[in-house]
Amino acid sequence: xxxxIIVDHLVKNFEVAIREPGIGGAVxxxxxxxxxxxxxxxxxxxxIQTGELVGFxxxxxxxxxxxxxxxSGLLYxxxxxxxxxxxxxxxxxxxxxxxxxxxAGQKNQLWxxxxxxxxxxxxxxxxxxxxRDYEENLNELIELLDLGKILKTQxxxxxxxxxxxxxxxxxxHHKPKVLFxxxxxxxxxxxxxxxxxxxxxxxxxxxxxxxxxxxxxxxxLTNLARRVIxxxxxxxxxxxxxxxxxxxxxxxxxxxxTLSSEDGIERIKDIGKxxxxxxxxxxxxxxxxxxxxAAGEILQNFPxxxxxxxxxxIEEIIRKVFRGEKR
Amino acid sequence: xxKYLSIFNISLSQExxxxxxxxxxxxxxxxxxxxxxxLWTTVFADPGRxxxxxxxxxxxxxVFGTIIIRAVIFSARSVDVPQEISEGSxxxxxxxPMGYFxxxxxxxxxxxxxxxxxxIAEFGILAAIFRPPLFFQTNILYLLAFLASxxxxxxxxxxxxxxxxxxxxxxxxxxxxxxxxxxxxxxEFLSGSIFPLxxxxxxxxxxxxxxxxxxxxxxxxxxxxxxxxxxxVLSGIAISVVWSFALSIILRxxxxxxxxxxxxxxx
Numbered sequence: 001x002x003x004x005i006i007v008d009h010l011v012k013n014f015e016v017a018i019r020e021p022g023i024g025g026a027v028x029x030x031x032x033x034x035x036x037x038x039x040x041x042x043x044x045x046x047x048i049q050t051g052e053l054v055g056f057x058x059x060x061x062x063x064x065x066x067x068x069x070x071x072s073g074l075l076y077x078x079x080x081x082x083x084x085x086x087x088x089x090x091x092x093x094x095x096x097x098x099x100x101x102x103x104a105g106q107k108n109q110l111w112x113x114x115x116x117x118x119x120x121x122x123x124x125x126x127x128x129x130x131x132r133d134y135e136e137n138l139n140e141l142i143e144l145l146d147l148g149k150i151l152k153t154q155x156x157x158x159x160x161x162x163x164x165x166x167x168x169x170x171x172x173h174h175k176p177k178v179l180f181x182x183x184x185x186x187x188x189x190x191x192x193x194x195x196x197x198x199x200x201x202x203x204x205x206x207x208x209x210x211x212x213x214x215x216x217x218x219x220x221l222t223n224l225a226r227r228v229i230x231x232x233x234x235x236x237x238x239x240x241x242x243x244x245x246x247x248x249x250x251x252x253x254x255x256x257x258t259l260s261s262e263d264g265i266e267r268i269k270d271i272g273k274x275x276x277x278x279x280x281x282x283x284x285x286x287x288x289x290x291x292x293x294a295a296g297e298i299l300q301n302f303p304x305x306x307x308x309x310x311x312x313x314i315e316e317i318i319r320k321v322f323r324g325e326k327r
Numbered sequence: 328x329x330k331y332l333s334i335f336n337i338s339l340s341q342e343x344x345x346x347x348x349x350x351x352x353x354x355x356x357x358x359x360x361x362x363x364x365x366l367w368t369t370v371f372a373d374p375g376r377x378x379x380x381x382x383x384x385x386x387x388x389x390v391f392g393t394i395i396i397r398a399v400i401f402s403a404r405s406v407d408v409p410q411e412i413s414e415g416s417x418x419x420x421x422x423x424p425m426g427y428f429x430x431x432x433x434x435x436x437x438x439x440x441x442x443x444x445x446x447i448a449e450f451g452i453l454a455a456i457f458r459p460p461l462f463f464q465t466n467i468l469y470l471l472a473f474l475a476s477x478x479x480x481x482x483x484x485x486x487x488x489x490x491x492x493x494x495x496x497x498x499x500x501x502x503x504x505x506x507x508x509x510x511x512x513x514x515e516f517l518s519g520s521i522f523p524l525x526x527x528x529x530x531x532x533x534x535x536x537x538x539x540x541x542x543x544x545x546x547x548x549x550x551x552x553x554x555x556x557x558x559x560v561l562s563g564i565a566i567s568v569v570w571s572f573a574l575s576i577i578l579r580x581x582x583x584x585x586x587x588x589x590x591x592x593x594x
Contacts, residue, residue, distance in 0.1 A: 015588065072422050076587045097424035109419040111337065113344035118337055125333035126425050 004178055004210040005048040005071060010080035012041040012066050012234075040066040042234035043080065050177075051208040053200075055215065055225030055242075059322050063234045064214040065104075068180045071212070072102040084178060098127055101176035103184060108155075108163065109170055115152045116166040120173060127174035134173075141169045144199055161192035168196070172203065179203070181213035185220055197223050218315045232322055242314070249321055250312040252285045255295060258306035271297055280305070285312070330425060331433045338404065338437035353445050356394060357453070363390045363522075364457060374460075379525045385552050386523075387459040391450060392548050393520055398446035400480050400543055401520070404434040408492045409506055413499035417589065432485060439481070462552060469553050472560045476547040479567045483539055486574040487514065493578070496585030519545025525554075539574065542567035 018034045041063045048054055056064040069075045070082055073089035073096070082089060087096040110119045124134050142148050145165040150158060158166065164184070172179070184200065185193040201224055204211050215221060221228055221242065228245060230238040238245055255272065259265065259280045268274070271294050272286035286294040291309060298304060342349060367390055371383040381389065408431065411417045420427050454461070464470055491509045494501060515521060517540035524535055524545045535541050546563050549555050555563070 069418075074418055074421055074589070092421065094424035097422060100422070102418070102422040104418070108416075109423075111341060114337070114340055118340060122333050122337050123423075125330045126423055128330070 002050055003047050004050045004052070004085060005046075005212070006081070006083040007047070007067075007071070008045050008081040009043045010041050010045070010067070010070065010082055011039075011043050011078045012063075012070060012075060013078045014038045014040055039234050041070075044231070044234070044236050046229060046236065046239055048210060048212065050210055051204070052227060053204045053211045053213075053225050055213055055221040055228045056231060057215070057221060057228055057318060058231040062231045064231055065182055067231070068102065068182055068212060068214060072100060072180050073097070074102070098174060099176055100178045100180065101171040101174070102180045102182070103167060103171045104182040108167055110155045110163070110166055112156050113154060116147075116155055116158075116170070117151050119155075119166075119170050123170055123173050129174055133175075137173055137175060138169070141172060144202065145169060145195070161188050161195075164188060164192070164196065165199075168199070175207060177207075177209055179209055179211045181211065183215055184213060185215065185217050193217070193219065200224060218318070222314060230318065230321060237321055243311075246311040246314065246317055249317045251288060252312060253288055253291045254310045254312055255284045255286060255291070255298065256306075256308045256310060257282045257284070257298060257302070257304055260303040260305040263303065265302075268298070268302060331429060334430055334433045335437045335440075338434045339441060342438065342441055349441075353442075353449065356397060356446070357449050359397075360390060360394045360449075360453060363393070364453075364459070368459075379523065380554060381523070381525075384460040384462045385554070388462040388552060389523055389548055391453065391459060391461065392551065393544065394450055394453070395443070395446045396477070396544055396547060397520055398442035399439050399477065400484055400518075401515075402435070402438045402442035403484070403488065404438045405431040405485070405488055405492070406506060406510075408489070409495040409501075409503060412492070412495040412585075412589070421586075428489070431489075435485060464551050464553055466553060468557065469550060469560070472557075472564065473547055473551045475564060476542065476550050476567065479564065479571060480543045480547055482571050483567060483574070484514075484543055486571065486578050487539065490574060490578050490581060493581040493585050496588055514540060514543065517541065518543035519548070523548075536563070537566065539567065539570040542570065 014037070015035045016038050018036050044063070044067065056067065058064050066075065070077055071084055071089055073092045076090050085096065085099055087093060089096065110116055111122075120138060123129070129137070142151065145168065147162075147165060147169060150162055150166075155163060155166065164187075168184075181200070185196050188196060197220060200211065200213070203209055213220065213225070226241055228238070228240070228242050229236055230245070238248060240248075252273075254275070257268075259282060262279050265277070265279065265282070268277075268282055268284070272284035274282070275285050276283035284294070295307060295309060299307065364387070367386050368383075370378060371386060374383050376383070378386075408417075411420075417427075420430065464473070488506075488510065491506060494505050498505070517524075517535065517538065519541055520543075524532060524541055527535070542563070546567070550560050550563075
């Protein structure tokens, strides 16, 4: 498989002006600007193969969006190497831009006062989509995203969920090979989120498109991305299969027990850390290495009707990772 | 080319989405002319009088001419660009395969087209109501020079506007205020759209002629009225062309610098 995206030791610093308030401060900063350097990316490296769907996780300000923006040619790297589909994104060549799409949850490209179909027509011209493909792609997207009835409604009158689906249609109309999605499910209700995820999954499978998405929403990642890149303070903390994240960062496993009698329930505290105790259910967390021993002990000594061993929930692991409790 | 024709079309439909806005903007322009009309008819109450080299017909042609010229030169949609930069929606354009300046030039053109059509109608109505004596230029050379100066003026205003807009990259809060201060006060005043620049002392006028501003409104109208000798017409066109090139270079370097520092943090 060939590489769709190569990032090598990418550094991005922002010069942020510090300014006194008011118009006086503005004028002063024009002549003697005071600046502070913010290190958004401190040398990150990764490669992504064609057709991969990769999730970026990180708290606010971690550098996720900066990475996506650099990859789509919006930001100029301070140093390091970036290549997308063999192009240097910053040059923003037409042939490059025709093969990518960048969708940010809070930004819209649709013309606010006009029906969405007008924007699609405009994009037909801008992306030089051949007539036959235009109809075909549009019909397909309309059907997949269930947009038939609202195509001619003014964009301002659409609900957020409807608008996001329209945005996605506008972004995918030219069948991009690489897709950058920044918080695609932000602000959507649960059903709309699920629809959006299903669609992203479909698109990835059907066109073998390379997709990079950022999200705060764990469901987006657990349902969509097999590979995740965890980023914090401009550094990559983890890059690999989602399930491995647990193995790498969680020191413990979770044992869930259902008891058939309350007898001697207190003694269970000696086996592991109690996370929840509400008869008949008990949840314990035990060191990884001792999981098997602990489970055996429980089965032998307590009236167990059911027992399961689970990984620590991914949300919890990630929360820990970000709090700096590493390894 | 088809790209930009589509942009032209969608931009026109967008203008119609704000019918009331558009009508109010036109009303403002008409009022502007009506006020100037009353002012100058008072000054020229005696039809034989000439002031600053204008007789009654020429000054009224100047006043009525500004309605059309202003519609063509000052109408623009690119006034929205500073806001797009400061709130970050510039992003939408940068990731699509099209020229940003060409895009806005096309959108401005659609706005100019619409305003031009309306201004012609307004001109007709106002002329029918006030029946001012008007001056018609018949010299083909002057008419051609007039046309050339209008085209240059359109280019100049576009470049000037985007240079002012570029400041937004560094001072986002100044987005709208800067435009207003510069475009409305400096440009309208120095372009001669409020009153003809030849009411100023001669030395001032000489200085004005070396700035790009008179070439927006004042100079084209002077050419139309045949108020300047032809060699001076040519030198005026030459100066405005030099300004066009110089300002284009400035704009390009400012803009490229701006793009590199675009989108600081948090978006």
